[in-house]
Amino acid sequence: xxxxxxRNMRTQFQALFDxxxxxxxxxxxxxxxxxxxxxxxxxxxxxNGGDSNKVKGCSQEFIDSLPRxxxxxxxxxxxxxxxxxxxxxxxxxxxxxxxxxxxxxxxQCISLWLSKHATCxxxxxxxxxxxxxxxxxxxxxxEEDWGMYS
Amino acid sequence: MASLPKRIIKETERLVSDPVPGITAxxxxxxxxxxxxxxxxxxxxxxxxxxxxxxxxxxxxxPMEAPKVRFLTKIYHPNIDRLGRICLDILKTNWSPALQIxxxxxxxxxxxxxxxxxxxxxxxxxxxxxxxxxxxKNKAREWTELYAHKKN
Ligand SMILES: [Zn+2]
Ligand SMILES: [Zn+2]
Numbered sequence: 001x002x003x004x005x006x007r008n009m010r011t012q013f014q015a016l017f018d019x020x021x022x023x024x025x026x027x028x029x030x031x032x033x034x035x036x037x038x039x040x041x042x043x044x045x046x047x048n049g050g051d052s053n054k055v056k057g058c059s060q061e062f063i064d065s066l067p068r069x070x071x072x073x074x075x076x077x078x079x080x081x082x083x084x085x086x087x088x089x090x091x092x093x094x095x096x097x098x099x100x101x102x103x104x105x106x107x108q109c110i111s112l113w114l115s116k117h118a119t120c121x122x123x124x125x126x127x128x129x130x131x132x133x134x135x136x137x138x139x140x141x142x143e144e145d146w147g148m149y150s
Numbered sequence: 151m152a153s154l155p156k157r158i159i160k161e162t163e164r165l166v167s168d169p170v171p172g173i174t175a176x177x178x179x180x181x182x183x184x185x186x187x188x189x190x191x192x193x194x195x196x197x198x199x200x201x202x203x204x205x206x207x208x209x210x211x212x213p214m215e216a217p218k219v220r221f222l223t224k225i226y227h228p229n230i231d232r233l234g235r236i237c238l239d240i241l242k243t244n245w246s247p248a249l250q251i252x253x254x255x256x257x258x259x260x261x262x263x264x265x266x267x268x269x270x271x272x273x274x275x276x277x278x279x280x281x282x283x284x285x286x287k288n289k290a291r292e293w294t295e296l297y298a299h300k301k302n
Contacts, residue, residue, distance in 0.1 A: 081247070081248045082157075082213060082247045082248070083155065083156065083157050083213075084156060084157040084160050084161075085156060085157075109247075112214055113214060113247055116214070119246070121246040121247045121248040122246075122248045124246065
């Protein structure tokens with residue numbers, strides 16, 4: 001099927017779902033039926049105003065360009081706010097610092113989050129409005145490989 | 151079953167050792183990602199003196215994705231629909247991995263204390279709430295009597 005067809009069908013389903021959920025119809029059975037024909041994920045998205053589609057993550061380039069905190073400056077007793085592991089528990093901690101707010105996270109954890117979102121998990125600052133031009137990307141990739149196998 | 155991430159173990163330990171007042175969360179023995187939850191209706195709200203059952207599930211993507219939470223006890227509230235689903239921004243678009251089970255449950259408790267009929271999930275309840283707040287609150291109190299466990 002063409003992807004435009006698929007989109008059209010999706011729009012029609014969404015309209016049907018909204019109609020069935022209309023408070024005027026006021027029927028529990030219809031509502032239940034609406035929730036049965038539409039997967040829970042889509043329901044959440046649609047109940048949400050369907051805007052989770054528009055939530056865009058940061059580019060891989062941006063993520064790779066995040067400043068890495070030098071080992072001597074990593075607060076080894078503090079934990080990553082995402083996985084709760086102490087930075088110091090890793091023999092070779094790879095920690096990234098977010099540009100505006102200077103919050104620290106494991107590179108691996110924050111990369112995963114930023115691939116789908118553009119905000120700092122702690123302060124919700126939008127992080128990707130400025131990129132770092134002075135970072136050597138080839139070096140960043142090398143470091144990442146090294147981090148994965150360490 | 152895949153091993154449980156350290157974060158989930160730590161959160162569970164803290165929920166048990168340092169529980170939130172008015173809230174319990176007990177992991178299921180067979181599936182440590184599934185929690186049976188109870189929340190006490192906040193004092194001064196129509197849900198006062200009621201204890202509500204909920205279930206909370208941590209999806210595989212947690213904490214990159216929000217926990218899934220729903221009410222099992224029937225409740226009359228503009229942001230909770232007939233299937234027990236909760237309209238709360240941090241469970242949807244405003245989720246952040248810096249939040250945790252504890253903060254989610256506290257937010258749900260706060261939602262019971264201050265319903266928000268302008269951002270409804272259960273449209274008919276919200277309409278009722280806006281048109282006749284006292285009547286809606288009375289109904290919520292009746293439902294608490296009828297369906298919630300009694301606090302004693
Ligand atoms: Zn981490
Ligand atoms: Zn921040």
